[in-house]
Structure formats: structure tokens, C-alpha cells
Amino acid sequence: MNRRRWSQSLLALLALEGCAAPGAGLYRHAAQLHEPRTSPFRLGIASGEPQARSLILWTRILPEEFSATAPPDQDVMVRWELADDPSFQRILQHGQARALAVRAHCVHVKVQGLQPNRPYFYRFHCGAYTSVTGRARTAPPPEQAIETLNIAFASCQHWEMGHFGAYQDLVAQNPDLVLFLGDYLYEYGPYAGPSQRVRRHDSPLVRTLGQYRARYALYKGDPDLQAAHAVAPWLNIWDDHEVENDYAGILARDRDPQFAARRLMAYQAFLEHMPVDFEARIGAQGMLDTRIYRHLDWGSQIRIHLLDTRQYRDVQACVPPGKGGAFAASGCEARHDPARSLLGHEQERWLRESLRASRARWNIIAQQTLVTSLSVTQEQDPQERVWMDGWDGYLPAKQRLLQALAQPGVRNPIVLGGDVHSEWLCNLRLDPLRPDSPIIASEACGTSITSSAGITQKAAEKAMRENRDVLYGNADRRGYNLLSLGTEVAQLRFRAIEDVRRRDAPVRSLARFIIESGRPGLQARDPA
Secondary structure, three states: OOOOOOOOOHHHHHHOOOOOOOOOHHHHHHHHOOOOOOOOOOOOEEEEOOOOOOEEEEEEOOOOOOOOOOOOOOOEEEEEEEEOOOOOOOEEEEEEEEEOHHHOOEEEEEEOOOOOOOEEEEEEEEOOEEOOOEEEEOOOOOOOOOOOEEEEEEOOOOHHHOOOOHHHHHHHHOOOEEEEOOOOOOOOOOOOOHHHOOOOOOOOOOOOHHHHHHHHHHHHOOHHHHHHHHHOOEEEOOOOOOOOOOOEOOEOOOOOOOHHHHHHHHHHHHHHOOOOOOHHHEOOOOOEOOOOOEEEEEOOOEEEEEOOOOOOOOOOOOOOOOOOOOOEEOOOHHHHOOOOOOOOHHHHHHHHHHHHHOOOOEEEEEOOOOOOOOOOHHHHOOOOOEEOOOHHHOHHHHHHHHHHHOOOOOOOEEEEEOOOOOEEEEEEEOOOOOOOOOEEEEEEEOOOOOOOOOOOHHHHHHHHHHOOOEEEEEOOOEEEEEEEEOOOEEEEEEEEEOOOOOOOOOEEEEEEEEEEOOEEEEEEEOOO
16 A cells, blocks of 8 residues: 655645545645545445446545544545456556545445456555555356355454454455345444453444444454455445344334434445445435345356345334333243234345245345244243344244245255354254254354354253254354355355454364255254
């Protein structure tokens, strides 16, 4: 990265090809110009939403005199380049993009006219500075059958609870695509448990657009997260902490009557900071389209269905009067109500149709949490306390999901999840309470990047003993998962970091399973 002096004067700054403010508004900042300690690209770069002919490139400009919480009201011009090689000897496309102050100086470039199923290299320029180089790739065309797709998926990265060192291993594994399944950031103020706090921030509980943007700036400043974004295109979905813990629809935990407005600010900040086609989300009246459920076809053999289990859900069942959020409850009849939905009925219909229309060999369902019940006895014991925030709090909706996966013609469904901060590798049956019910899908619910588990390893081992469809459970380790999809076999590996308190802690495979095409369910292999 170029670390040369930015500018000695405002005239010199305006004379540069990039990072110049269009108009005279920047003149009033002339007295503030100085040699910055860091690059304006200190929040990194990213690519995403890969199609056969297009990609989205992202960055956010933070020159030294800009503030993450209150950026000035001037737009900034940046230049971008897309090349055939990492040394940029063969530049294929280039252009300028405006980093708008009203969008926190986030840049979303949709590059079109690309060749399918191939890698590209990209970078940005701002004044005398050049960003790091990122690598992206386009999807294969719809008619092409590919031999392998390597996907890394992760979730739940609480900045205070540890370093994002697992991403160093993810980068070394060289994935084609990264799926992030929610809780990209945590909205909390300073964490109350100092014994678990590895890093410290003193920012308050996030409630305003400026605060959400500042929290993204904090997280995106992490060098390991930046490297993971630069190695491959990402597909992101949100869970609760991108807005507020355990919210449901437009109901906050404290039943704040202004929560709908706060949720929209949080969604805006999320979309600003992710490699998505932001311009396409701005409607005729300036309204922001916040729909994130969609599918991505990777050639003819793979369809990835990305879901949203927060925005459209019904309020959790059996919540105490006057409360919001999630609770553990026993004997809750409301969770059996077929009118209630975790996805919302429109999204449920969309998913059924997306699965029904799929001709892919592998159908990946990327959603936020655990589908499997950790113990079948919890369905038979009315005194068993059930966590109402997950699929078991919406039982008929869960059954409708399983029925959608079991539709004729839906091949090899694999459900991915996160949220629970522990690793679960399971088989899914059409009716989990019937021993003779057929296995219809495989489930891999990944642990967190750093967030601590809510259960002990002893409890995880108990769940494995009590539920024959829970093949592997681990509450002790943090990390991520690798899913390699081949023509006939998929391989799943759980990559666990030894200690999140150390950036350089070793990472190794603790579990490995395969899925054979046409044979539902996971089969254990040596983890090496």
C-alpha cells in the first residue's frame, strides 16, 4: 500500500486525480490537512454478489481528517481498477466512483461485462494512496457444470471477546466464496464481563445511524477480517445483533415505540458497509429496499438460498407481559400455532418455489440459526424449557421448512446456520419425533468467530447422547466451516482456533463429514 505524503496544501489535493471533493466545499478543511497516520482505505475493501457477468466492489473512504461517527458533508471521488493479474499489468476495466457523504463515504461499484467463472483482481486509488489488492471471481454461467466450489461460512464475531485470528486460516484455505450468516457486529456498549473481554471499546450502546456506522468502522478496522474480505467475494445476511439482540420484526426487547426507525437505520448501515448493489436498492421515492433473501446459482449444479429470519418473523411465543426479545419457556402452547412464522409467510412461499424450481445437484440453505432440536425429549416433556428465539419456538414453521426441503425434485439440501456459538453437525428428518421418519437433509450450524457459547461441552455431549441425529457437537471452540461441493460428494470441515485471545493461535480441523449425492445425511470421516 502506498504510504506517501498525501498533500501539503488544498490545491495539491484538488489537483490529484482521485480523492478530490467535487466542488469548493472542501476548501474550509484546508487548515486541517496534514500527513495522515493511516490510509483512507483503513477499513479495507471487499467484493460480493458474484454473477456470471458482474461483481460488486466495495470500500469506505476514511481520510485522516474524517471522523467515523460524523464524516463531513463533502463527497469524495475515488478511482477503481479491475485487472487480469495481481500486479495490474493487464488492466481490463477502470473508472471513477463517488463516495457520498450521505452514505458515510461508502463506495459500491457494479462492474459489468465480465467473463464468467474466472478470477479478477481489483483495487482503489484515493489521491496518493492505493488500497490493498483484492481477489474476486465471477460465477459460472447457468448452463455450466463445475467440478468444485469451496465455500467458507462463519458467523457471530464479537469484537471485544477475541481476535478474528480464525480468518487467517480461512485466507490460507483459499475459498471461492464466503458466506457470513449473521451477527457481523454487536451493538452492545462496553461488555459487562471483563474476564471475557479481550479487546476493549468505550462506545455506547448503538442506537443512531452515526453510531451504527462507527461500529462498522471499528469492526472493519480488524486486519484479519479485512484479509478475509479481500480473498474472495462474500454473501452476507444479518441476524439480530446488526440491530438489537433478539428483536423480532419491529418489536424490540424494551418495546421501544421508535424501534422501526432504528431498525431501518441499522439496515441502511449494514447495506452501506457490505458489497451489495446499493444503487439498485434505492426506489423512486428514495426508499431503501431492505429485502436480503434471494438465491444465487453457481453454474447448473449449485443453488444457494439466502434467508432472513429476523425482519419478517412473528414475535417470540410466551414472552412475559410487557417484555420483548427471547426467553426460555416450558409448556408454551403458542409455539404450536401454525399461523406463526419465523420467515414470514411470503418468504416461506418464495423458498418453496425457489427449491421447487431448482435443478441444481446441491441446494444450500444459508440461514441464521439451528434447525435441529438438541433433544427430542424436549418435545415430549412439557416441563422442558425451550429457547423461543429459534426454530423450536415456531414449530409448525419449522415443519413447513422441512416439508419444503423434502419436495420431490429437491436434490441434496444442506442447511447452514450460526447464532448459537457452538458447532452442530446433524441430520434432519421430515418428522424429528418419529424414529422411522426419513432423513431428508444435512445441517451444519457453525460456531462463532469469537462469541462465547451459552452452554458447556458437557451439555453438548449430553445432546449428542440423547439425539441420534446430532452427530457432532462442540461448545468449547470458536472458528468457521469449510464446505467443498464436488460433482458427487460434498465435504464439510469444522476449522477450530485454539484460543481467540491470540491472533496467531493455531487452527485445525476438529471434525470432517461427507455427503454423497443422492444419499441424504452426513457420514463421519477422520478430521485431518
